[in-house]
Amino acid sequence: MPSARTPDGVDHRRLRRLAAVVTSLSALIATSIVAGPATASEATLSCALGRTDAHHSEGVDTWNDAYPRPRGTLDAVMIFLSFPDSRPVTDVGELSRDYFPETSRFFDRASYGKFRLRPHVHKKWIRMPHPSSSYGIQRDWVDGKRSAYLRDAVAAADPSIDFSRYDIVYFVADPDAPGVDSDATKVVNLEQPMRADNADLRRFVTVFEQSPPDRNVLAHETGHVFDLPDLYHRPQDNKGNWDTYVGDWDLMGSQFGLAPDPFGWHKWKLGWLTDKQIDCAGLTRHALHTLRPLSAPMEPGDERRPRLLVVRTGPGSALVMEVRDASGNDRSVCREGLLVYRVRNETASGSGPVQVIDGHPGTSACRGTSVHPPLADAPLGVGESLRDREDGVRVEVTGRTAAGDWTVKLTRG
Incomplete structure (x- = not known):
């Protein structure tokens, strides 16, 4: 056809x-696969969402042994x-x-x-x-x-x-x-x-x-x-845009994406990132958080350098931040920077368990190559910020370190 x-x-x-x-x-x-017995994963932090009965639940506190x-x-x-x-x-x-x-x-x-x-x-x-x-x-x-x-x-x-x-x-x-x-x-x-x-x-x-x-x-x-979910949006009658939830980010949204490396949340779920590399953040006026780019190779000492910044926003939801750059699986990424997204553990595969928050809602990028240009430039660059309307969290990228890490400031309101 x-x-x-x-x-x-x-x-x-x-x-x-x-x-x-x-x-x-x-x-x-x-x-949906019958849920297997729960076994403790490495995720013991307060910002680790619990696994639920949702198909391919995004919970990270336990592992489903059926997979x-x-x-x-x-x-x-x-x-x-x-x-x-x-x-x-x-x-x-x-x-x-x-x-x-x-x-x-x-x-x-x-x-x-x-x-x-x-x-x-x-x-x-x-x-x-x-x-x-x-x-x-x-x-x-x-x-x-x-x-x-x-x-x-x-x-x-x-x-x-x-x-x-x-x-x-x-x-x-x-x-x-x-x-x-x-x-x-x-x-x-x-x-x-x-x-x-x-x-x-x-x-x-x-x-x-x-x-x-x-x-x-x-x-x-x-x-x-x-046990990873589909992250695309399947419209009614199979008509319309399929990539409005996550765009190019994570191949579970689209295998054609420019940045197909799995979200840091998925790397945590699968055991590729450990609790020591997760920064469970509170909201204060003065605290700065430092993030290693997600795709950077693991070097000696990196086991304690955070690659994922997480704010627990409710019993079943979290605001997540990670740095995406043009390396590894993301070598064709459209725009580098701090990517912000929301995770919900009770939302089933294909219904939007992860949704990227657009850091530049008024613009698009990489038309002709991106699967969803409005989200291709979603990451924040140095000096840029966004305010999440749903939870009132303000995210600001304040700078870069000499080692190449990114510094992030979080505030409420």
Whole structure:
């Protein structure tokens, strides 16, 4: 179908595929994973919001054990599926290079080297028993057909794959098969797991991308495997702007964003930032806070240098500040500076659990490359300030230190 481009040149038809969040597979697949037992995370600070029953809750006080936590090394298997109605025209090795090693590098940079995603690419096509057109692959998939697709994929791969060896399973469909719809890429969570190789299989990343795929699409979907929410805004009838909540900031909003590095709040949630790097701020007239840029490499002594400034504004909400600059995953960022956003722990994935506060509400930037130009220049520069109308907090960037850190002053009113 024709490309649906905005006047700014952003292809939102392709962005919409991310909005196909988890649907049910009859009694097998649930739209939200059943909450696992709570285990204490590193977050013990007063500004750490509690985890709630919201799907992919932004609470950071506990970790949901239903999801693997991305610290140390996790092993992922990438399995390529072919169909009787189409002979693959591309080698699986070539297709795998669409995703790796770049996805692993993205997480290595985002986690400061604390997490390694180790891919294992199965070198041969796995033949599905039925034509691609028989599965009805599409964005909002019919329950029974999607269930059949997953059952067939596991059964076809099981003789060649020891599923018990892997933490993550990627099923990649032949991009040239006639029944493959690229809008259908998503993570599927199982309420009742499938069983293979004495392992419970609770979650699959189903990939239906063309080659080359959308930028950072696999990192976005893998973020869901780690309990991160969708941060985009899905408008009614799928019409309108999808990126009004966070714009280019954090790939869980848009994998096309100019600044796709995860928010510092997400790095805290995942364990890549520790409590020692979080500044829980009170509101006084004279206190200054110093922040290390979020993407700066971890150096000796950095474990005690704050990268996240948090003001608890209510039982389920917080105002968060971090410095974003043109390095690491954010090397293409439109505007550097202090980014301010609000987090709510009771707001579900896709409904705005994080919302960026625009430091320059009267202007836009990077038209033609930004997914949402009004928020592309949201960060504050030195000497600039904003007042959050909802909570009455004034944020002012007062300067830079010789070491490259940023100084911030917070006041009430």
